[in-house]
Amino acid sequence: MPRRILVLVGHPDPSPDRLCRALAAAYAEAAEKAGHSVRKIDLALLDFPMLRTMQEFEHGTIPDGLKEAAEAVVWAEHFVFVFPLWLGTVPALLKAFLEQVMRPGTAFSYPAKGEGLAKSLLRGRSARLVVTMGMPAAVYRIWFFSHGIAGMRRGILNFVGIRPVRETLFGMVASASDARRAKWLRQMRRLGERAV
Numbered sequence: 001m002p003r004r005i006l007v008l009v010g011h012p013d014p015s016p017d018r019l020c021r022a023l024a025a026a027y028a029e030a031a032e033k034a035g036h037s038v039r040k041i042d043l044a045l046l047d048f049p050m051l052r053t054m055q056e057f058e059h060g061t062i063p064d065g066l067k068e069a070a071e072a073v074v075w076a077e078h079f080v081f082v083f084p085l086w087l088g089t090v091p092a093l094l095k096a097f098l099e100q101v102m103r104p105g106t107a108f109s110y111p112a113k114g115e116g117l118a119k120s121l122l123r124g125r126s127a128r129l130v131v132t133m134g135m136p137a138a139v140y141r142i143w144f145f146s147h148g149i150a151g152m153r154r155g156i157l158n159f160v161g162i163r164p165v166r167e168t169l170f171g172m173v174a175s176a177s178d179a180r181r182a183k184w185l186r187q188m189r190r191l192g193e194r195a196v
């Protein structure tokens, strides 16, 4: 079954040389080739303000620079977030994007008075987090309990109804050989073909 996939690069550095961009492109190309519909968002190329108030979050409108991206979030059945680990977690730019987009009306709705929990509006979607990092991936998993990306999975994506959220971690990227990078790109192509 063809899927609607949103590939989102959350790297603040717009340089085409970043590994994250190559990983995202490999996934997207393979998914398109396999017949899936793919849209791409590169956060480094978007211009949008920080969300600063609860008033704005609940009653404001999505900033003009993010309208198309917010529409793509609602359109997608599967999300692929590709980003580097920065200070143990997602880069601030990606968090700022999620604060703007995963807001009431788009991603969830508050319960009516007297009713129980918030209603997730993005139910039925799935996601994959592809994260590059300087340390060995096993160290981040075992020693740090993958805390930064667990926060994104549970506190944001699961909250708005997106599950399962799968993870692919690539560690020690600075010293990775060309052969190792080529292996990672092949891994991304295989995931893209299967749209998972």
Ligand SMILES: Cc1cc2nc3c(=O)[nH]c(=O)nc-3n(C[C@H](O)[C@H](O)[C@H](O)COP(=O)(O)O)c2cc1C
Binding pocket: 011, 017, 018, 019, 020, 021, 083, 084, 085, 086, 087, 088, 089, 131, 132, 133, 134, 135, 136, 173, 174
């Ligand atoms: C501001 C900043 C913070 C970083 N913090 C971490 C970190 O907490 N843990 C880690 O393993 N690597 C950290 N790194 C290394 C990046 O994760 C690494 O450079 C990146 O994953 C490489 O992928 P890229 O080629 O797509 O940039 C940090 C890098 C920067 C610039």
